[in-house]
Amino acid sequence: MKDKTKLIQDIREFNRFYTRLIGLLDGHLLDSDYSLAEARILYEIYVGKQISASQIVATLSMDKGYVSRILKKFEKEGLINKQNFSTDARVSLLALSEKGLKVFHTLNRASHDQVDALIAPLAVAKQKELVMHMQQIMQILNGSGK
Amino acid sequence: MKDKTKLIQDIREFNRFYTRLIGLLDGHLLDSDYSLAEARILYEIYVGKQISASQIVATLSMDKGYVSRILKKFEKEGLINKQNFSTDARVSLLALSEKGLKVFHTLNRASHDQVDALIAPLAVAKQKELVMHMQQIMQILNGSGK
DNA sequence: GCTGATTGTTGTCATAGGCAACAATTTATG
DNA sequence: CATAAATTGTTGCCTATGACAACAATCAGC
Numbered sequence: 001m002k003d004k005t006k007l008i009q010d011i012r013e014f015n016r017f018y019t020r021l022i023g024l025l026d027g028h029l030l031d032s033d034y035s036l037a038e039a040r041i042l043y044e045i046y047v048g049k050q051i052s053a054s055q056i057v058a059t060l061s062m063d064k065g066y067v068s069r070i071l072k073k074f075e076k077e078g079l080i081n082k083q084n085f086s087t088d089a090r091v092s093l094l095a096l097s098e099k100g101l102k103v104f105h106t107l108n109r110a111s112h113d114q115v116d117a118l119i120a121p122l123a124v125a126k127q128k129e130l131v132m133h134m135q136q137i138m139q140i141l142n143g144s145g146k
Numbered sequence: 147m148k149d150k151t152k153l154i155q156d157i158r159e160f161n162r163f164y165t166r167l168i169g170l171l172d173g174h175l176l177d178s179d180y181s182l183a184e185a186r187i188l189y190e191i192y193v194g195k196q197i198s199a200s201q202i203v204a205t206l207s208m209d210k211g212y213v214s215r216i217l218k219k220f221e222k223e224g225l226i227n228k229q230n231f232s233t234d235a236r237v238s239l240l241a242l243s244e245k246g247l248k249v250f251h252t253l254n255r256a257s258h259d260q261v262d263a264l265i266a267p268l269a270v271a272k273q274k275e276l277v278m279h280m281q282q283i284m285q286i287l288n289g290s291g292k
Numbered sequence: 293g294c295t296g297a298t299t300g301t302t303g304t305c306a307t308a309g310g311c312a313a314c315a316a317t318t319t320a321t322g
Numbered sequence: 323c324a325t326a327a328a329t330t331g332t333t334g335c336c337t338a339t340g341a342c343a344a345c346a347a348t349c350a351g352c
Contacts, residue, residue, distance in 0.1 A: 007273050008261045014280035015171070015261075016189075018164055021287070023207060025161070035308075043162075054330060061169060066309050068332055090317050090330040115154045115161075122286065124150075130286045131153050133279040134160035140268065140276045141167070181338075200299060212340050214301055236299040236348050 025114045032107060037062065038070055039107050042096070045080060046104050050093040052085065079103055171260045178253060183208065184216055185253050188242070191226060192250050196239040198231065225249055 026036050034042070037060075044056050053071060057064045071094065074080045079100035082092040096104060119127050172182050180188070183206075190202050199217055203210045217240065220226045225246035228238040242250060265273050 004262075004270075004273075005258075007265070007277050008258055010277045011261050011265070011280065012257060014277075014284060015168060016186075017284050019168055020205075020207070022161060022165055022168075027207065037308080040162075052330085057330095059166075061166070061173065063310055064331070065311080065333075068330095069309095072332085088318070088330080092331090111158060112151075112154055115157050116150075118287075119153070119157070126286055127150075127153050130283060131156045131160075133282045133286075134157065136279045137276060137283075138160060138163050140272055140279075141264075183339080198299080203299095209341060210300070211302075211342080214299095215340095218301085234299080234349070238300090 025111075025118070029107075029110055029114055032110065034103070034107060037066070038074075039111075041067065041070055042074075042079070042100070042104050042107065045094050045096055045100070048094075050083070050095055052091045052093060054091065056094075074100070171257075171264070175253075175256055175260060178256065180249070180253060183212070184220075185257075187213065187216055188220075188225070188246070188250050188253065191240050191242055191246070194240075196229070196241055198237045198239060200237065202240075220246070 029036075029039075032039075040060055041056055041062075044059060045051055048055065053067055054064070056062070057067050060067075071080065075082065077099075078097055080094050081097050082094060085091045085093050119130065122130070175182075175185075178185075186206055187202055187208075190205060191197055194201065199210070199213055202208070203213050206213075217226065221228065223245075224243055226240050227243050228240060231237040231239050265276065268276070
């Protein structure tokens with residue numbers, strides 16, 4: 001069982017590597033008016049279509065007070081619409097407004113371009129290999145690539 | 147060139163996946179007395195053996211004022227030793243003290259155990275596959291797996 | 293020797309974001 | 323059915339995070 005330690009060390013090396021990479025991507029991205037947390041929440045609302053605050057809290061592992069404040073800000077800026085959830089009066093279902101969609105697309109484009117620049121130097125075959133490895137990792141770690 | 151967009155989307159999905167994963171690992175880890183930034187700096191000093199503050203700033207992409215303060219705290223707590231660098235009076239070379247090593251090993255062990263728990267459910271063959279994919283990704287992205 | 297770059301320190305400040313108390317509601321349990 | 327326990331979301335409070343700029347000391351190049 002000695003080389004289990006080696007495996008773990010290798011994984012942690014990758015974690016450090018990817019922490020740095022994501023840090024660079026996210027960091028440069030944030031010349032926008034929105035924080036990383038805000039961008040992630042915006043993304044969750046976008047894909048969730050009709051999503052509750054507690055779902056966002058769960059999937060992003062964020063503090064519910066923090067999320068509540070950000071959502072309030074979004075609402076004040078007119079980025080989201082709230083809608084009552086039929087069977088539970090405590091929850092509202094959130095969706096992006098037109099303006100919210102515009103902001104999302106702006107951030108989305110910037111993030112897209114970041115990744116584009118990252119893989120631009122690679123041959124297309126390498127790019128495909130890269131994605132394949134990523135999907136394999138997701139599949140191994142949680143049993144689903146999607 | 148339509149499927150370059152698809153590739154980029156897949157990469158970004160992996161980035162979100164791994165952001166969440168690292169967030170969970172790091173988050174749970176921080177029941178310690180040290181912040182994530184402090185742990186990362188401690189790690190850099192550990193592997194760098196004799197490392198300067200500016201090197202830490204460069205490799206971790208952190209603000210130099212921020213790093214300076216953390217190093218001052220480390221020094222006050224007796225975690226590191228400073229040593230004059232022969233050919234440049236501005237820089238000090240940093241190394242972990244005995245106490246610093248102890249703290250590092252504590253954090254290191256906790257981080258190790260986190261990863262251990264993560265891969266524990268997997269068959270050994272799957273664990274090896276996982277590491278292989280990670281190393282491939284590092285190699286593709288920066289031309290070196292180490 | 294002077295000018296510009298580099299290393300590190302410090303002051304200042306905005307914000308991020310955790311924690312706990314709370315009201316409103318829903319669910320479970322007797 | 324009534325009461326207890328759990329859940330959703332809001333808010334107050336507070337500390338740590340971490341950016342930015344000004345600065346002194348030193349170093350490198352012309």
